[in-house]
Amino acid sequence: MVSELFGDLEGRFVEAGQPLVVIRHPLKKKEIIENILRQILYLFQAPEKAKYFFALDIQSRIDKKGARSVIIRPGDEVLTMSLMKRDTPVFYDGREGVIHSIYFEPRVSVDKGEPLIGVCPEEKLPLIQKVITRVKAEWDARQ
Amino acid sequence: MPASEKQQVAPSPSLCTPAELHAYLRNYERPYRAAYYGDAAHQIMRYGAIVGSRISHYRSLPRAMDYARQLIDTWEKGKISPISGTIITADQLTGARGRFTRSWHAPPGGLWGVLVLVNTLLPASRRLLPIAMGITGWETVQLYGVQRATIRWVNDVMIGARKLAGFLAYSFVGANGSGEEYDLLGFGVNVNNREFPHHLQDHATSLGEEVGDAIELSEFACRFFAKLSFNIGLLYSHEHDVQHERADADTSHPLISRLREASGFIGRRVRYGHDVEKAPRYEAVAAGIDHDGGLRLRLDEGIELVEQSGEIRYLDENGG
Incomplete structure (x- = not known):
């Protein structure tokens, strides 16, 4: 939503970078959870600007069981760039864990x-679930 | 490896030996390049001299890229440094594949093989390896007077709607803890093989068919390797010039300028997709090539997108 409009600039020459309007984006529940997760998970980042695909083995495991059941370890070929x-095969270099996001x-x-994937150590999964549940509960309580 | 397969991959006399390649580079390629690049040609060719430092030829291989990987693995396990610039060729490939699950017909008569490079390029140069391959194919075909040849982004060499040469690039890190990065640059050029399987008949052509005569395959191989040597050298040389501030990293690489010259796609209406045959994404007009090789595509709404990977197919009257 537009929260501020610099109307006095209308019709005037402005330099590049000059603010014209302030738009506020109220975060949704999903976005809040996602932002928290990004701080908790190990984020495996794109080494170059490119397109990425899961390695065939990882993809078939995701297809069979879902990403959150797939454990990856350092040195595993997880993606193709x-x-x-x-x-180019891309090898995982973070902590062992499940592909959470x-x-x-x-x-x-x-x-x-x-970030390409967010990885969570298996033992921390219950904690993450707890955080998500709490955010959801607080959100619903305020609505 | 089964005994029958071992027999199949027995080495055979090379199409072009390193000594023949060296002579070709000295007698033909260097004077030709010097006319355009002047003194810089010498530096470029020194950088490219690793290409063809070892050339092995086989009667038949299942797939040259796979064989190269096996070879690297064997070398690494034996604590032998893989030789950068090794070229492996075969009279025929029995299990050749294109990208994705596409088949590649590689019978006797064509030039089939792979160049092995131990990577020492920076990412900005390394990304242009596939373009260097396409330019090499296009330049070699030009030597036979086939002026109609063009490149379809990224690196397919086309004659009208038909493909004459295709190139694949695969990079990986040695599996034996060496940490060495390798680039396998596969090449497939239809030289004298004029018969194609039914499903490829409307999409493939050969150099022999285009010139209406048989081509001396050994000579073609030497010419191709010489141009490959120069274009790989150009990647190293330009990188050196950028690092020493003799060239600007933000202006077009010489290979990109060459790609624009060879382009058969700029200004044409195309279909784009990562695997464009199975999963086309959108249609657009190919508006140009960015300085880093990205393809600029203009949508009907006027918006321009830049794609760094994927492939195109022509939609206008000339097909392809």
Whole structure:
């Protein structure tokens, strides 16, 4: 929603970067949970701007059991990076854990440094579930 | 490896030996490049000299890329440093594949193989390896007077709607703890093989068919490797020039300028997708190439997108 409009600038020459309008985006429940998760999970980032796909083995395990049942370990080939018709396997280098969140779509480019997956150590899954439940409960209570 | 397969992959006399390649580089490629690049040609060719430092030829291989990986694995396990610039070729590939699950027909008569590079390029240069392959194919075909040849982004060499050469690139890290990065650059050029399976007949052509005569395959191989040597050298040389502030990283790489020259796609209406045959995403007009090789696509609404991977197919009257 528009929270502030700099009407006095109307019709005037302004420099690049000059604020014209302030837009506030009230976070939704899902976005709040996602922001919290991004601080808790180990975020495995894109090494280059490219398109990413799960490695065949990982994809078939995700298809069978769901991502949150797939445990990955350091050194595992988890993704394939596709850039300019060159395919490169991408090896996981974080802590062992389950693939909790997937931040990419297979056919959409991901910028360098953007998270590809969020990984959670298995033993911390109940804690994360607790956080999510609490956010949901507080959110619902305020509505 | 089964005994029958071992027999199949027995080495055979090379199409072009390293000594023949060296002579070709000295007698033909260097004078030709010097006319355009001047003194810089010498530096570029020194950088590219690793290409073809070892050339192995086989009567038949299942798939050259897979064989190269096995070879690297064997070398690493034996504590032998893989030789960067190794070229592996075969008269025929019995299990050749294109991208995704596409088949690639590789019978005797074509130039089939792979170049093995131990990576020492920075990411900005490394990303252009597939483009260097396409330019190499296009330049070699030009030597035979086939002026109609063009490149379809990223690196397919086309004659009209038919594909004459295709290239694949695969990068990986050695599996034996060496930490070494490798690039496998696969090449497939239809040279004298004029018969294609039914499903490829309208989509493939060969150099022999285009010039109406048989091509001397050994000579073609030497010419192709010489151009490959130069274009790989160009990647290293340009990187060196950027690092020493003799070239600007934000302006077009010489290979990108060459791609624009060879382009058969700029200004044409295309269908785009990562696997465009199975999962096309949208249609647009190919508006140009960014300085880093990305394809600029203009949607009907006027919005421009830049794609860094994926592939295109032509939609206009010339097909392809």
